[in-house]
Amino acid sequence: MFGIKMRASREGKHISGGERLVSEEKIEEAVLELLRKALTHENGKPDFINIKIEKIDKVNYIKALPIKTITCKNKKEAREVAKKILLEEGIPEEVVEKAFKIIDKGGMRGAAILNLNGERLEPDRERGVRVKNIDTSERLKEKILKEGLGTERTVDAIAIASKVIRLGIIAELCTSDNKSYTTGYVATKKGYFRITNLKNINEPGGRVFFVKDIDEELIKRLEEEAYIIDL
Known part of the structure; x- marks a missing residue:
């Protein structure tokens, strides 16, 4: 599994964030979903978007x-x-x-x-x-x-x-x-x-x-x- 985290801000002020835990084949889909969220959030347009992807060894259900x-x-x-x-x-x-x-x-x-x-x-x-x-x-x-x-x-x-x-x-x-x-x-x-x-x-x-x-x-x-x- 891979953890994907998104954080968006404008002039240093937090606008939106989100994350997903997905299998490798769904990474691209999840990244696009989070990027769309960052770019269309009602709190405003960001001037900074950070997306981080990392492998997760253990997941609890x-x-x-x-x-x-x-x-x-x-x-x-x-x-x-x-x-x-x-x-x-x-x-x-x-x-x-x-x-x-x-x-x-x-x-x-x-x-x-x-x-x-x-x-x-x-x-x-x-x-x-x-x-x-x-x-x-x-x-x-x-x-x-x-x-x-x-x-x-x-x-x-x-x-x-x-x-x-x-x-x-x-x-x-x-x-x-x-x-x-x-x-x-x-x-x-x-x-x-x-x-x-x-x-x-x-x-x-x-x-x-x-x-x-x-x-x-x-x-x-x-x-x-x-x-x-x-x-």
Whole structure:
């Protein structure tokens, strides 16, 4: 298997990213797919695109979290739903509110990490922790899109959510950095909860992982271990 990663930016500001895990014969197709994404992203035209291809020796196959969509009429209602899910996982309310502030600020390429005391634990606050070497299987992608379980964004996000929860993250809160995409999600061991209107149009997005503690080994696993998410 080969890991393909794309990152696009303009004047040093992150615009879009993406990745695939594919067999050798599908490298060209995947590269073109990611290049098209970089060149047509709604956040703007990049002046820098980086595409990296590397051989992956070991790939883990795991089952996707169950997907559930919760429809909310506005951001206020959506935030209450997200908060309730996180509170049920033992995340203190003040820590949840801090996480909302982080995702609303945006600007990070990776995820912020908060412990249950609300302390930031990621080594680099501008970069965050980037979950890499992930993909969804073709049959999972087909199921999500054909059965209306989500969108292409869901296909990308379920890979991140399933991997981080598998590796021991208590919960994840995420909104998209796509300006027009307002559906976000909370992921826990109970499932992947798509929540409509978790942010407003044209607002930035972000990602927060909630942990009891984190160390260099877990960060390394999040960034380096390869996972394909399947049915």
